Amino acid sequence: MASWKDLWPVPAALIIFCAAALVGLPLYMHMQVSGTTGAYAPLYLYEHSPYDTIAVEAHYEPGAAPSDNALAGLREMLEKYTGKRVEVSVYGDLPKGVVNGPITEDNVGDIGEGILENYSKVQMGWAGGTIPIYIIYVNATGPAATGGENDTVVGISYRADSFFILKNYVDSEGLEKAVLIHETGHLFGLEHDDDPNCVMSTVMLENKSWESGGGPPTDFCANHQKELADRRQDLFYNARRAITYN
Ligand SMILES: [Zn+2]
Numbered sequence: 001m002a003s004w005k006d007l008w009p010v011p012a013a014l015i016i017f018c019a020a021a022l023v024g025l026p027l028y029m030h031m032q033v034s035g036t037t038g039a040y041a042p043l044y045l046y047e048h049s050p051y052d053t054i055a056v057e058a059h060y061e062p063g064a065a066p067s068d069n070a071l072a073g074l075r076e077m078l079e080k081y082t083g084k085r086v087e088v089s090v091y092g093d094l095p096k097g098v099v100n101g102p103i104t105e106d107n108v109g110d111i112g113e114g115i116l117e118n119y120s121k122v123q124m125g126w127a128g129g130t131i132p133i134y135i136i137y138v139n140a141t142g143p144a145a146t147g148g149e150n151d152t153v154v155g156i157s158y159r160a161d162s163f164f165i166l167k168n169y170v171d172s173e174g175l176e177k178a179v180l181i182h183e184t185g186h187l188f189g190l191e192h193d194d195d196p197n198c199v200m201s202t203v204m205l206e207n208k209s210w211e212s213g214g215g216p217p218t219d220f221c222a223n224h225q226k227e228l229a230d231r232r233q234d235l236f237y238n239a240r241r242a243i244t245y246n
């Protein structure tokens with residue numbers, strides 16, 4: 001008959017399995033829903049998320065370089081609302097005209113995928129550590145905005161960990177900072193807001209109705225700040241919200 005010494009691999013395997021199951025949650029999300037903007041919100045925000053470092057990785061084509069001040073504003077926001085370590089790197093490595101044609105809702109995923117396949121540097125840690133936010137700066141035509149004739153889309157978030165900035169439409173550092181924070185807000189699971197003083201307001205991206213008021217909003221409203229704080233405390237924020245409000 002087997003002694004307990006022969007059986008010790010069983011509890012050992014169980015412990016390893018349980019540990020794997022714990023870190024398996026982010027892995028599962030990574031595999032299953034990476035096509036969905038906001039799907040990584042718990043990984044970016046939850047205070048006990050195994051991801052303790054957010055690596056912002058910006059890539060740009062010639063003539064579409066990011067503004068250092070705008071990226072500094074994004075870093076400040078990330079540190080303030082996630083409490084995590086933030087690293088920012090910028091690469092001018094995209095060829096000119098890397099997007100040759102209008103970006104639409106139908107092709108944005110494939111275009112982004114193709115660019116990141118070739119140029120992304122930091123990869124998401126499999127069990128924790130670093131989680132990237134990829135920002136693709138290009139000069140290109142975006143999808144039609146819905147708000148009115150003169151409306152322009154200047155940023156497009158299209159999957160869980162990355163978004164486009166259409167630099168050719170960005171005419172000020174303030175707007176660039178606002179768009180960076182707005183799109184990152186989407187990655188954090190935030191939705192649009194009617195409050196014109198909130199960075200998640202849609203008017204910012206559409207008809208620049210803030211122009212008379214001295215620049216776009218670059219911070220979240222009190223409600224959205226509360227949502228971000230709640231998401232830091234509650235791993236299952238999305239699930240609970242779906243149950244509560246659906
Ligand atoms: Zn938006």
Ligand SMILES: [Zn+2]
Nearest residue numbers: 193198221224
């Ligand atoms: Zn808001």
